[in-house]
Structure formats: structure tokens, C-alpha cells
Amino acid sequence: MELPLFPTTVVGSWPRSNEVLHGLRDKKAGRIDENEFNKIADKAVIDCLRLQEEAGLDIVSDGELRRDNFISFVADKLENVKMLTVAELLDYVEDKASFEEILGTLDVPAFSLSNPAAVGKIDRKTSIALDDCRFLRRHTDRPIKAALPGPYLLTRSMWVEGLSQESYPTKEALADDIVRVLREELIDLIQAGVEFVQFDEPVLTELVFTNKNANRTFMCGALTAKADREEELEFATTLINRVMEGMRGKGTRIGIHICRGNWSTQEDVLLRGPYSPLMPYLSRMNADQFILEYATPRAGELKDISILDGKELGLGVVNPRTEGLESIDSIVERGKEAAKLLSPEKIFLNPDCGFGTFAQRPMNTPETAANKLKVMVQAAEILRQQL
Numbered sequence: 001m002e003l004p005l006f007p008t009t010v011v012g013s014w015p016r017s018n019e020v021l022h023g024l025r026d027k028k029a030g031r032i033d034e035n036e037f038n039k040i041a042d043k044a045v046i047d048c049l050r051l052q053e054e055a056g057l058d059i060v061s062d063g064e065l066r067r068d069n070f071i072s073f074v075a076d077k078l079e080n081v082k083m084l085t086v087a088e089l090l091d092y093v094e095d096k097a098s099f100e101e102i103l104g105t106l107d108v109p110a111f112s113l114s115n116p117a118a119v120g121k122i123d124r125k126t127s128i129a130l131d132d133c134r135f136l137r138r139h140t141d142r143p144i145k146a147a148l149p150g151p152y153l154l155t156r157s158m159w160v161e162g163l164s165q166e167s168y169p170t171k172e173a174l175a176d177d178i179v180r181v182l183r184e185e186l187i188d189l190i191q192a193g194v195e196f197v198q199f200d201e202p203v204l205t206e207l208v209f210t211n212k213n214a215n216r217t218f219m220c221g222a223l224t225a226k227a228d229r230e231e232e233l234e235f236a237t238t239l240i241n242r243v244m245e246g247m248r249g250k251g252t253r254i255g256i257h258i259c260r261g262n263w264s265t266q267e268d269v270l271l272r273g274p275y276s277p278l279m280p281y282l283s284r285m286n287a288d289q290f291i292l293e294y295a296t297p298r299a300g301e302l303k304d305i306s307i308l309d310g311k312e313l314g315l316g317v318v319n320p321r322t323e324g325l326e327s328i329d330s331i332v333e334r335g336k337e338a339a340k341l342l343s344p345e346k347i348f349l350n351p352d353c354g355f356g357t358f359a360q361r362p363m364n365t366p367e368t369a370a371n372k373l374k375v376m377v378q379a380a381e382i383l384r385q386q387l
């Protein structure tokens, strides 16, 4: 894949149109089938694609428009995965009262809690992202990016004591099958020539940033209990490396996206803290690129990235949750700063996260989102001239 310096791309999700939202609801209620839904979504994906092309992005995505959110959609793709409702989930939370309070104070939307749980041996029922990538390929000449939930995120969310135990006595046993399934999908995506595959592992930040108001922080898909921090980070690093083994260098760039949550526009309820406690683990993760948020001040200072020497950085330069447009100058400055710490050919530009992680709660209007992509592209053009 030939890319210019400072290639521009998205993290993945895009605000859904009303048609897609209705379609998702009708599909869930059984009023329309998968084919009927796809007819609605196909048109929306093409619109989203044109928007990205017009903005001038170098690598495009389908906006994850067919997904209800970045993780729970796997319930449709995998055998023996059941979607738990909020009420069902509460049965599995040890301290219900404090959990309910956390949901209230942290502005957590109830629908974001639909949690895919393993209730039997899991396997792929259908492709997780390949079919969507094939559709995208037919409609664009640009390199494409596909996002998949990472192996740690999936393990944390899908192993629910009392539901998963019969098939998987431990979360480690489930993780073995999650790694296998993700590797199968990754091989398919590599064979199909998908240029960029991104694994989403936002829940890693939940391990290192504790909220002073809550003994248990909320993070989508991280409701099950965890072991101590070092043990969990070690476990996550091992799972990621098992998925990656033998996969790099085959023409598909493989990245890991880590953010502090993207469920609310109230910045003060989202997690806060620098990447520094994660960096020793990231430096051991066998990936081509880390896609990190740096537009939000909650993410700390950029200097932490120097430990990633040799890896690429997907530098978050626009905040998907704010209405105000970032200035081109500020993005150029940020790009230069990052290029000094790594090197210019290692830096990609992207927003901090998706614009619509949860279908029902977009973080922005499509107009503002598109404008943010445009300033990012303009900044990339200046950086290419100056460096």
C-alpha cells in the first residue's frame, strides 16, 4: 500500500442516519431480515464512504454502520453468544446498588450495556468483518480499514460466571477460543487484501485509571470481575500477541486502538490519565501501530510515546466529542511534536476515537464529524510540505 507521509484515517464508527437506526431496531425486533437491513445499510455505507473520500482521507472505513456498537455486534456473528439485557446483567454484578449508582453518575446509557456472553462453545457463524470489507472494496479504490474487538475486550465481556462456566470453566479457556476465532478472521482479512485491521482494546485503560468516585469504574464490556492489574495487563498482552503471531508483514497493517471510553460527551465522566502505565506493555505488543487519543487533555502528555520507538503511532488529533473545530495549526504542531519523538514516517493522523461507538448515541453530527476530518487532512498536507 503506497501512502503519503502522515496518512489520514478514521478510528472506525460514524453517526448512523435515521434510516439505519430504524433498520437496526426493525432487525432486532424481527420485523426485517438481514438482507432487508443490508439494503438500507449499503446505501448509508456508500454515503459515509463518499464523505470520507471528499474529505480526502487516505484510508477509509465503512463507519461500522451495520453494528449496534463496537462489541455487541459479535453476538450476530458467533455461535452460542447471547446478548444480556441490563436486568440480566445486574444478576451477575456482585454489588448491584453501587453499580446502578455508577451508571447514573457516569452518564452510562442503558443500551450500551447489552453484553455479549458466551453460553456455549463459540465459533464463527459468519464472517465478523470480511463481508463488510468486500462490500467496501467494491465501492472504493482507497485502502480500507476494518475494526475488530480485541481478544482481551472480548474475553472480559464474554466470560460471565454462571453462564459461560459449563463450556468454559475459566476465562482463560474461553480466551483460547476467542484467540482462535480472531486469528481465523484475521487470516481471511489478510487474504482479502484488507490494508488495515484495527483491534479495539479500550478496556485496557480501565485497568490503570481508577475513578476516585467509584470503586468500580464503568467501561463498556468490562463488567466481569478482574484479577490484579499487573496480572490482567500481562494476560491482555499475551492474548494480543497470540492473535498477532505470524500475521505481520503480509501486506496488512495491524493496529491496536486504546482510548478512555467514548460513551458520553461529558468529558468529566470519562476516564482520565496518561498512557505511561500502559507503555511498558504496549512496547511488548506485537503490532504495527498503536492508535491513541491525544486530542483530549485527559490522555496526558505526548512524550510517553517515545517508548514505542520502531512502531507506528495513529495520533489522535481531533476530539470526536466536541462541537468546536480544532485549528489546522494546532494539528500541525502536534504532528511535528510526534514526528520528533518517533519519526515522520511513523505518524498517522486520526480522530481520538469513532464518532458513533454506540449507534444510539452518536458523539457528533455527521456535518461536524466531516469538518473535523477535513481540517485533519489539511493539516496533513501542510505537514507533508514542511517535513
Ligand SMILES: [Zn+2]
Residues within 6 Å of the ligand: 011, 202, 257, 258, 259, 260, 261, 262, 352, 353, 354
Ligand atoms: Zn476508542
